[in-house]
Amino acid sequence: MGKTLVIFDIDGTLVHSNKIDSQCFALTYQRIYGQEFPTIDWTQYPHVTDTTIFKTVIKQHFDRASDVEEMEEFQHEYVALLERKRQEKPAEFQEVPNARRTVERLLNDEGFVVGIGTGGWLRPAHVKLAHVGIPATSMVLAGADGHEQREGIIGQVVDTVAKAHEVSRTVYVGDAIWDVDTTRRMNMNFIGIRREGDFEVLRNAGTGIVLKDFNNYEIFLEAIYKSMPPKGM
Numbered sequence: 001m002g003k004t005l006v007i008f009d010i011d012g013t014l015v016h017s018n019k020i021d022s023q024c025f026a027l028t029y030q031r032i033y034g035q036e037f038p039t040i041d042w043t044q045y046p047h048v049t050d051t052t053i054f055k056t057v058i059k060q061h062f063d064r065a066s067d068v069e070e071m072e073e074f075q076h077e078y079v080a081l082l083e084r085k086r087q088e089k090p091a092e093f094q095e096v097p098n099a100r101r102t103v104e105r106l107l108n109d110e111g112f113v114v115g116i117g118t119g120g121w122l123r124p125a126h127v128k129l130a131h132v133g134i135p136a137t138s139m140v141l142a143g144a145d146g147h148e149q150r151e152g153i154i155g156q157v158v159d160t161v162a163k164a165h166e167v168s169r170t171v172y173v174g175d176a177i178w179d180v181d182t183t184r185r186m187n188m189n190f191i192g193i194r195r196e197g198d199f200e201v202l203r204n205a206g207t208g209i210v211l212k213d214f215n216n217y218e219i220f221l222e223a224i225y226k227s228m229p230p231k232g233m
Helices: 019-035 052-061 070-087 099-107 122-131 150-162 177-186 217-224
Strands: 005-006 110-117 140-141 167-174 187-194
Touching: 005 217, 019 052, 052 070, 052 110, 052 187, 070 122, 070 187, 099 167, 099 217, 110 150, 110 167, 122 140, 150 167, 150 177, 167 217, 177 187, 187 217
Parallel strands: 005 110, 005 167, 110 140, 167 187
Antiparallel strands: none
16 A cells, blocks of 8 residues: 655645745845836746746846846845744744644654645745744655746655655645646645635635645545545636
């Protein structure tokens, strides 16, 4: 019997910060390039990954491509701002209720493998996870580093885990419309998380199971085994 692979998104799924992280991304851009950041409505970009967002805005403002070195320099400033904001207002950066304990319980269960597949870059991802005490070093992590599309990010987690484990079921846990769209295209089982309780956002997009948080571990386990790929639109 193979293991169950559970892959989590980060922003809005394990950690919430009232869009401060997105604002930090925009402020860093404006500070470096002296240009107004177009929008933090990520649905306005071709793909919702830090790499695509950064490349799109650079192309829009300067009509050129960005390179890896430039992206690294941007990340350095962005991560520094994230860390400073967390020190200044730690209460505004919180885990989605019981997210840390849920991840820990899955990690301690031999029937599961746990991964992180985030549209953000890995350096800021580590900052966010560390802030709420989620043990990133115990999981397979993939982010937007080297990826423009979310399918590639999630696929990297799946491929890495497959080298060490036999997996019989894979579930992605996310909070956003783009998570629904990605898992539908990948035909991957999906569980939605909506901390504000606005379940219809994901249900109307085809999601079968949406939870508010991780407070009831047994309900979450049941969701893992009952989850299905989002319905077609």
